[in-house]
Amino acid sequence: MKKLRILFITVILVILCNSALSQGKQFEKGHAAYLKGEYSNAIPFFIECTKLAPQDGDYYRWLGYAYDNNGQYQEAVESLKKGINLPHAKNKENAWSFLAIAYDNLGQLDLAISSIKKMIELEPDSSKNFVRLSRYYRENKQYDEAITAAKRAIELKPDNADGYISLGAAYGRKKQYDEAIKALKKSIEINPKNENAYDWMGGLLMEKNAYNEAAAAYKKAIETAPSVPVYYFYLSEAYYKMGSYDNALVPINKAIELWTIQGGIGISFDIINYYPVVKEINDPGPAKKADMQIGDKIIEIDGKSTKAWNLEKINSGCTGVAGSKVNLTIERSKKIIKQSIVREKIVQKAAASSLGLRSIIYRQMGNFNEALNDARLASSIKSVKLLSQIKDSPEASLLEATAYAKNGRINEAINVYLLMPEEDLSSKNIPLMNNRIVLLQTFKSLVKEHRDKASLFKSKNQYKEALSELSIALKIADDTETQAILDNMFSMIRSNPLLSELPEDARKNAIRAEMLVKEGDFEQAVSEFKKAIQIAPYVAKLYYNIALVDGELKKYPSAIRYMKIYLQAEPDTPNSRVLKDEIIKWEFLIEKEL
Numbered sequence: 001m002k003k004l005r006i007l008f009i010t011v012i013l014v015i016l017c018n019s020a021l022s023q024g025k026q027f028e029k030g031h032a033a034y035l036k037g038e039y040s041n042a043i044p045f046f047i048e049c050t051k052l053a054p055q056d057g058d059y060y061r062w063l064g065y066a067y068d069n070n071g072q073y074q075e076a077v078e079s080l081k082k083g084i085n086l087p088h089a090k091n092k093e094n095a096w097s098f099l100a101i102a103y104d105n106l107g108q109l110d111l112a113i114s115s116i117k118k119m120i121e122l123e124p125d126s127s128k129n130f131v132r133l134s135r136y137y138r139e140n141k142q143y144d145e146a147i148t149a150a151k152r153a154i155e156l157k158p159d160n161a162d163g164y165i166s167l168g169a170a171y172g173r174k175k176q177y178d179e180a181i182k183a184l185k186k187s188i189e190i191n192p193k194n195e196n197a198y199d200w201m202g203g204l205l206m207e208k209n210a211y212n213e214a215a216a217a218y219k220k221a222i223e224t225a226p227s228v229p230v231y232y233f234y235l236s237e238a239y240y241k242m243g244s245y246d247n248a249l250v251p252i253n254k255a256i257e258l259w260t261i262q263g264g265i266g267i268s269f270d271i272i273n274y275y276p277v278v279k280e281i282n283d284p285g286p287a288k289k290a291d292m293q294i295g296d297k298i299i300e301i302d303g304k305s306t307k308a309w310n311l312e313k314i315n316s317g318c319t320g321v322a323g324s325k326v327n328l329t330i331e332r333s334k335k336i337i338k339q340s341i342v343r344e345k346i347v348q349k350a351a352a353s354s355l356g357l358r359s360i361i362y363r364q365m366g367n368f369n370e371a372l373n374d375a376r377l378a379s380s381i382k383s384v385k386l387l388s389q390i391k392d393s394p395e396a397s398l399l400e401a402t403a404y405a406k407n408g409r410i411n412e413a414i415n416v417y418l419l420m421p422e423e424d425l426s427s428k429n430i431p432l433m434n435n436r437i438v439l440l441q442t443f444k445s446l447v448k449e450h451r452d453k454a455s456l457f458k459s460k461n462q463y464k465e466a467l468s469e470l471s472i473a474l475k476i477a478d479d480t481e482t483q484a485i486l487d488n489m490f491s492m493i494r495s496n497p498l499l500s501e502l503p504e505d506a507r508k509n510a511i512r513a514e515m516l517v518k519e520g521d522f523e524q525a526v527s528e529f530k531k532a533i534q535i536a537p538y539v540a541k542l543y544y545n546i547a548l549v550d551g552e553l554k555k556y557p558s559a560i561r562y563m564k565i566y567l568q569a570e571p572d573t574p575n576s577r578v579l580k581d582e583i584i585k586w587e588f589l590i591e592k593e594l
Contacts, residue, residue, distance in 0.1 A: 023052045023059075030062065037310060039070035040271045050079075057086035061095050068098045076102040093122040100132070109140040127157035134166040138173060146170035161191035165200060172204045175523070178554060180204055195225040202234055206241075209426040214238045222251075229258035233354050240357065243430025245365045252358045259351035263322040263343040267292065269314055274307050275299060276314045282346060284380065290341045293332065300329035319343070352378045360395075364431050394420055398435040405442035413442070414476055422530065422558075443476040451485070463492055463499055467538050474537050489538040490569040499538070506535040510542065513549075522553050540569035556586040 030045030046063035053059055060083030067076035080099045084092055100115035116133045123129055130153035137146035147170045153163035164187035171180035181204060187197040202217035218235035225231065232255035239248035266285025269276040278296040281287050298306055301317040309317075318326055322345050330337040347355075359374035397420050404413035417439065427433055450473035457466035467489060474485045493500050502510060513528035529546040536542065543566040550559035560583050567579060 023049050023056075026052065027059070027062070030066070034062070034066055034069075037069075038271060038274075038308070039066045041274055041308070042066045043070065043072075044273070055086060057083040058090050059083075060086065061091065064095065064102075065098055068102050071105075073102040073105045077106070093119050096122070100136070104136060104139075109136055112136045113140065125156060127153045127160050127163060130156065131160070131162045131166050134163075134170060138166070138170050141173075143170050143174045146173075159190050161187045161194050161197070163187075164190065165194070165197050168197070168204075169200050172200065172207075175207075175553075177204055177208055193224045195221045195228065195231070198224065199231065199234075202238070206234075206238060209241075209428045211238045211242045211428055215242075227258065229255040229350070229354070232258070233357065236354075236357060236361070240361055240364075240431060241426075241429040243364075243434075245361050248361050249358070252354055252361065255354040256347070256351050256358065259348045259354060261319060261346040261348065263324065264319045264346040265290075265326060265341045265343060266346045267318065269298070269311065271309075271311065271314075272297075276306055276309065276311075282349070282381070285346060286341045286344050290339055292330070292339065292341075295332070297331040298328055299331050299336075300327075302327050303329075347377065347381055349381055352381050355381075360431075364434075394425065394429075394432055395435065398432065398439055402435065402439045402442065405439060410443075410446060413439070418475060418534075437478070440476065440478040444478075447473045447477050447481055454488070458492070463496055467492065467499065471535075471537050475534070486537075486565065486568060490540070493538055493540070493569070500540065502532070502539055503536055506532040506539070506542075509535070510545075513545070517549060522549050525549050526553070538569075540566055543569065551582070551586060554589070556590045560586050 026045045026048045030042040030049065033039075033042035033045065043063065043066045046059060046066055049056070049059035050063060060079045064076045064080035064083060067073070067079055077099065080095050080102065084095050084099070096115050096119040100112045100119065103109070103112035103115060113133065113136045116129060116136060120126070120129045120133065130149045134146045134149035134153065137143070137149055147167060150163055150167035150170055153160055153166065157163065164183045168180045168183035168187065171177075171183060181201065184197050184201045184204075187194065188201075191197070198217045198221035202214045202221065205211075205214035205217060215235055215238040218231050218238060221228070221231040222235065232251035236248045236250075236252035236255065239245070239251070265287045266282030267278055267287040268280040270279045271277070276298045278287075278292060278294050278298070281292060281294060298314075300306060301314070304317075306314060306317075320326065320343050322343055324343050325340050326343060328339045328341065330339055355374045355378035359371045359378065362368070362371035362374065397416055401413040401416040404410070404416065425432070425436060450469045454466040454469035454473070457463070457469060470485050470489050474482060474489075477485055509528045509532035513525045513532065516522070516525035516528060526546060526549050529542055529549065532539075533542050533546070543562045547559045547562035547566060550556075550562060563579055563583055563586075567573070567576060570576075573579070
């Protein structure tokens with residue numbers, strides 16, 4: 001009996017040892033593939049490890065890492081959660097980190113935030129963790145929390161350049177440009193070779209319509225990362241908005257060059273079970289012409305087996321001189337197909353926006369054939385709204401309104417124009433202003449019609465009706481007519497002070513604005529004051545109030561403009577000198593920003 005027990009225990013130990021050896025071998029193979037970046041090849045080995053040892057959290061953790069890096073984020077979440085929840089799980093902080101990445105890529109930012117917070121519980125003194133937390137908060141539009149997290153990152157590591165970028169980005173999203181730019185400058189001081197700081201700096205300066213300074217920032221980004229095409233795109237956009245079209249062409253040409261493969265077949269791959277499998281095919285492109293299909297398994301390139309090739313080696317094998325041939329052996333539905341494909345110059349989909357921008361630049365320069373060619377090429381490689389490189393861009397809105405107006409759909413044109421935020425109509429954006437002038441020319445006859453009606457009402461002493469007509473004309477008038485209309489309205493008000501009483505709708509907006517000012521919500525207060533001005537542009541105190549709030553927001557050009565309109569309406573106000581001095585101060589603050 002004793003011998004049987006010893007034999008039984010020996011058998012169990014042998015089984016366990018064999019199982020452990022098998023796990024070890026599977027893990028070694030998976031780990032080796034993982035370290036080479038062959039994540040799809042690593043996954044089957046790690047899956048086998050989890051089957052052999054389902055209670056070992058480490059195997060699930062490594063499986064989760066491989067899924068994460070392979071872009072299989074839902075599978076990564078499931079594996080990592082299993083690994084974290086199993087007893088005796090190791091390196092939980094890394095697991096929480098990868099889990100946050102997976103949630104972020106799935107767009108589940110609340111869960112990404114909670115995962116990073118778990119990681120911070122395990123590593124409370126890691127500055128990098130707070131930088132990531134700040135980014136997730138920012139992406140989740142929790143800007144105050146993003147600022148707090150970035151400040152904590154900087155407290156833990158005062159020379160943390162990424163921490164200052166996160167801080168600047170969060171301030172930028174809140175439109176607190178002075179604080180944002182100050183933080184980004186500090187980041188650049190710490191690490192002048194971090195292109196992300198210049199990228200954010202350029203973007204915020206573009207929002208401020210400071211195109212010269214934005215161009216300088218993007219030039220620095222290009223110096224630090226000369227192979228990143230999007231920086232050339234942004235630099236070109238800054239030149240374009242300055243009206244410097246010759247300068248804009250140079251970087252946009254470079255962006256298109258970087259997004260062009262000189263000799264390729266127009267295909268991208270995943271690596272599945274050691275072999276490249278087609279996941280996307282350019283249309284048009286050589287692979288599409290050769291009738292290649294998504295899911296095709298490429299087992300040979302020019303007679304050489306592709307087994308265990310990484311993506312770099314696969315892409316290298318498919319690319320070459322335009323006009324040369326590459327011979328592929330394809331497995332499709334258990335059939336072996338030999339395919340010879342002639343390489344061509346491939347303009348990648350990412351180039352569509354750059355081609356669109358270059359088309360617009362050519363059009364502004366009067367090069368209509370080149371503009372049309374780029375527009376056609378951009379449309380052929382990707383469905384792209386050429387006149388709207390950025391969703392709801394002011395350029396696209398103006399051109400849409402102009403198209404409506406030229407087709408006689410005046411009311412639709414006016415509606416599109418009036419929905420544009422006032423700050424978008426920047427005088428520094430030369431092509432934008434040119435397009436605005438063209439649009440307002442189409443409104444000329446309508447403006448005259450309303451001004452004529454106002455004159456008729458005024459001759460009959462029907463002043464409210466006259467003001468109503470002038471208010472409509474003001475919304476669609478050019479700058480010259482705007483001054484004349486304001487003079488006319490303010491003259492009537494000075495002759496008939498009772499007319500300056502706010503209409504009920506405008507009063508509602510003005511009261512809401514005053515309450516928002518008391519609560520410190522200046523941005524929303526400005527929005528309400530603007531609505532009141534749209535209804536009653538002849539009421540002087542509205543311009544005074546919005547000027548002061550814009551001053552608090554450090555929007556000095558807007559504050560100056562509104563204060564000048566107020567002084568135009570009330571030239572004899574007792575505090576005229578004080579207000580003129582305030583304008584001088586604002587002008588000085590603008591100079592300091594430049």
